[in-house]
Amino acid sequence: MHRGELLAVVGENGAGKSSLMNVLYGLYQPDAGVLSLDGQPVRFKSPRDAIARGIGMVHQHFMLVPTLSVAENVVLGREPTRNGLLDLERAVQEVSATCARFGFQLEPRARVDTLSVGSQQKVEIVKALHRGAQVLILDEPTAVLTPQESDELARVMRGLVAQGHTVVLISHKLKEVLGVADRIAVMRRGRCVAEVRAADTTAEQLAALMVGDGQRAPAATSTPAVSQAPGEPLLDVRGLQATGDNGRPALRGVDLEVRAGEIVGIAGVDGNGQRELAEVLTGLRPLTSGSGALLGGPLSGLTPAQARTRGVGHIPEDRLHRAVVKALSVEENVALGRHTRPPFAKGPWIDFKGRRERTRELTVAYDVRPPDPEVALRALSGGNQQKVVVARELDARPRLLVVVQPTRGLDVGAVAQVHAKLREARDQGTGVLLVSLDLEEVLALSDRVYVFFEGRVTGHFLRHEFDERELGRRMLGTTEPGHA
Amino acid sequence: MPERVRQMLPSVLSVLLALGVCWALIALTMEPGTATDAYLQMLWGGIGNWPAYLDGAAATVITRPLGESAMKAAILTLTGLSVAVAxxxxxxNIGAQGQMLLGALAAAVVGAQVSLPGVLHVPAALLGAALAGAAWAGIAGLLRIYRGVHEVISTIMLNWVALSLVDNWLVVGPLRGAAEGGQSITGTAEIQATAVLPRLLGEGSRLNLGFPLALVAALAVWVWLTRTRSGFETRAVGLGAEAARAAGIPVARRMGMAMALAGAMAGLAGAVLVLGTEGRYPGTLGAPYGFDGIAIALIGNNHPLGATVSALFFGVLRAGGTRMQLLGVHKSFPELIQGLALLFVAGRMVWLALLRRRNVAPAASAEVPRA
Structure with a gap:
């Protein structure tokens, strides 16, 4: 890679993108081969060496201390001191200066856990720059961002490149990569199979390269949904209110309905109550006010166990935290939540044979790699972990499926597969509530869309009424038409 | 290398390293020959002096040491299980010691104050001990579940409460045994003959029913954890509480039950001590087997069967350690070995890293999460 260039690395889940970057950043040691920096071979024993040579990395999962301020996070590890004590004033000044130099708008004294995801990512970037990073590696940076934030990030990256920094962007989103990168490297199964100039290629060509020569690129995900007559109401809530983790109201009176055999999308910028809605519906968060009927029972006082017995499936946003136990095996994770029923249990005992057989079937049907029921889930790549979650939830044949960010960080092939499975469930009569920050995904899949803004429904669109610009305005709370 | 072997290696290597360090310590302060002889004495003291037996000595040179080892191993197994289950x-669970004191007292009271037919008396005393230990651990469990009090803090404090309550008040006060034949005694009244754990190798050996009982308990815990629905739920809560909650598992109930079971195991350890060897709750319960349980569980990798193996090993060492004194080596060396082994096991990640570097790369790389 060259100085002052934006190189994008694309590839399917498990193609080796992140592993390669972890080698560059000194987290992993290369088994063979040479790493050269400015023409000299280098060997990073740890991230410390990499940082010293001007390499910075922004991980897919942020590495910030949530309870510390922006300034404290940025200077962490090289804190300015006075008389051996932390000099917070100088830290704030230094960080302000860095932010100003690179054009970031961040409040250095703000606690990181009060910031939006997009801002937290900026803190990560500032942290790397503050340590003098010349080469900046961003691992799936837009996976968690809203379209607006992604555009903002693209501007930031181009700005850094213009100032002579080198940016390495790892991504699945081909369109985005094409818009921002100078050069694109395609990885497949641990090898770099192609290197193209962004200006000379198309998304279709890239997809074909990623998937391999023999296979066709997966179809784009904008196949229109099959409109069917909506079935019985599964979920009907009126005036729903709930409190967020920060103690402030997250849902401020939501009216919403989901019927059997339809996909209902929730569009909105991150942090406008979508997450809390999903948690209320799955029994993970109590509602504070409002009434609702969920699959023939009241919504208030719902426990996760009740939600499951009534037939609510849940593909949560935070996979590692909430959907799976990564120290358990794949088959144990497939059983999780259904472990009291056949074929996973026989009376009080675990049915090892039934569990093994069902897991084998699912790993084949959902193309989980490796297809080994006994391997610990943590040994699977993120995309394959998500396949396990989707397989488990759909295999339970839920009547209502609450899905949050189901394709976050997945490659094109996996995204298409997850989307197809969700449509299939819908066609079989499941009501799907889809929460996604990816507006394209919401529009591609949903039969109806509710727009959320600050805990309220600010818009409701049927499929034939979908209008990206109008939806975008509702998402930002500017409901007056013509203000765009 | 199979995963199971890889999991065990750090413990095995730690114990070997601890044995080596202690041997070197004796060799340096005394003589290398003495160190080797002391280890041999410890071995014969633990598993029986087989050479002497084969030379025609009485069977007690085997059965007596085995009895001592088994007695200690049984108690260590149960306290080790207590920590491992939690x-x-x-x-x-730092509170196995306190739970054991309560269990021992309950066994002593049921054994002495209640009259039951022989077949029922021992089970009743064991049950009383298990319930007392479970209740004591349950306090910490409830505090954790409903008030968010960290169990390390509460169990440590409950140890002291138990000590004051049992040793410093009940045993010297209300429950003190009546004087026998004008001789005042310390501790509670002697348990009735029907409550004594039967000896299995005759009167010459203290090997009693407590030993098979501890092994059965370990096996039962293992089966429960690995084969049953509720055991699976318990492990899922331990490895990912939030995911378990989202899966509809009653997290609080699993925590409470596991803590109660942990207390029951420690309580049984106290019962085995009282019903098997002491015959009453003595003035003070002596050895801190409850605290040893932490080391036993950690060296056993918190696996019920691992803890059992580690308890058997250290039971043998402890019983044999007294024989080291014949050579002028202090009998606390087995405890030193145990402490060092625990210290080395704590560096588990270091062991795994060292093992990884030795061409175990394929197995190791499977564990590294990819994006």
Whole structure:
């Protein structure tokens, strides 16, 4: 890679993108081969060496201390001191200066856990720059961002490149990569199979390269949904209110309905109550006010166990935290939540044979790699972990499926597969509530869309009424038409 | 290398290293020959002096040491299980000592004050001990579940409460045994003959029913954890409480039950001590087997069967350690070995890293999460 260039690395889940970057950043040691920096071979024993040579990395999962301020996070590890004590004033000044130099708008004294995801990512970037990073590696940076934030990030990256920094962007989103990168490297199964100039290629060509020569690129995900007559109401809530983790109201009176055999999308910028809605519906968060009927029972006082017995499936946003136990095996994770029923249990005992057989079937049907029921889930790549979650939830044949960010960080092939499975469930009569920050995904899949803004429904669109610009305005709370 | 072997290696290597360090310590302060002889004495003291037996000595040269080892191993197994079970649900039970004191007292009271036919008396005393230990651990469990009090803090404090309550008040006060034949005694009244754990190798050996009981308990805990629905739920809570909650598992109930079971195991340890060897709650319970349970569980990798193996090993060492004194080596060396082994096991990640570097790369790389 060259100085002052934006190189994008694309590839399917498990193609080796992140592993390669972890080698560059000194987290992993290369088994063979040479790493050269400015023409000299280098060997990073740890991230410390990499940082010293001007390499910075922004991980897919942020590495910030949530309870510390922006300034404290940025200077962490090289804190300015006075008389051996932390000099917070100088830290704030230094960080302000860095932010100003690179054009970031961040409040250095703000606690990181009060910031939006997009801002937290900026803190990560500032942290790397503050340590003098010349080469900046961003691992799936837009996976968690809203379209607006992604555009903002693209501007930031181009700005850094213009100032002579080198940016390495790892991504699945081909369109985005094409818009921002100078050069694109395609990885497949641990090898770099192609290197193209962004200006000379198309998304279709890239997809074909990623998937391999023999296979066709997966179809784009904008196949229109099959409109069917909506079935019985599964979920009907009126005036729903709930409190967020920060103690402030997250849902401020939501009216919403989901019927059997339809996909209902929730569009909105991150942090406008979508997450809390999903948690209320799955029994993970109590509602504070409002009434609702969920699959023939009241919504208030719902426990996760009740939600499951009534037939609510849940593909949560935070996979590692909430959907799976990564120290358990794949088959144990497939059983999780259904472990009291056949074929996973026989009376009080675990049915090892039934569990093994069902897991084998699912790993084949959902193309989980490796297809080994006994391997610990943590040994699977993120995309394959998500396949396990989707397989488990759909295999339970839920009547209502609450899905949050189901394709976050997945490659094109996996995204298409997850989307197809969700449509299939819908066609079989499941009501799907889809929460996604990816507006394209919401529009591609949903039969109806509710727009959320600050805990309220600010818009409701049927499929034939979908209008990206109008939806975008509702998402930002500017409901007056013509203000765009 | 199979995963199971890889999991055990750090413990095995730690114990070997501890043995080596202690041998070197004796060799340096005395003589290398003495160190080797002391280890041999420890071995014969633990598993029986087989050479002497084969030379025609009486069978007691085997059965007596085995009895001592088994007695200690049984108690260590139960306290080790206590710590290991709590670990499986994600709780660190430092309170096995206090739970054991309560269990021992309950066994002594049921054994002495209640009259039951022989077949029922021992089970009743064991049950009383298990319930007392479970209740004592349950306090810490409830505090954790409903008030968010960290179990490390509460169990440590409950140890002291138990000590004051049992040793410093009940045993010297209300429950003190009546004087026998004008001789005042310390501790509670002697348990009735029907409550004594039967000896299995005759009167010459203290090997009693407590030993098979501890092994059965370990096996039962293992089966429960690995084969049953509720055991699976318990492990899931320990490895990922939030995911378990989202899956509809009653997290609080699993924590409470695991903690109660942990207390029951420690309580049984106290019962085995009282019903098997002491015959009453003595003035003070002596050895801190409850605290040893932490080392036993950790060296056993918090696995019920691992803890059992580690308890057997250290039971043998402890019983044999007294024989070291014949050579002028202090009998606390087995405890030193145990402490060092625990210290080395704590560096588990270091062991795994060292093992990884030795061409175990394929197995190791499978564990590294990819994006």
């Amino acid at each position: 670990f499986k649900v994600g709780l660190f």
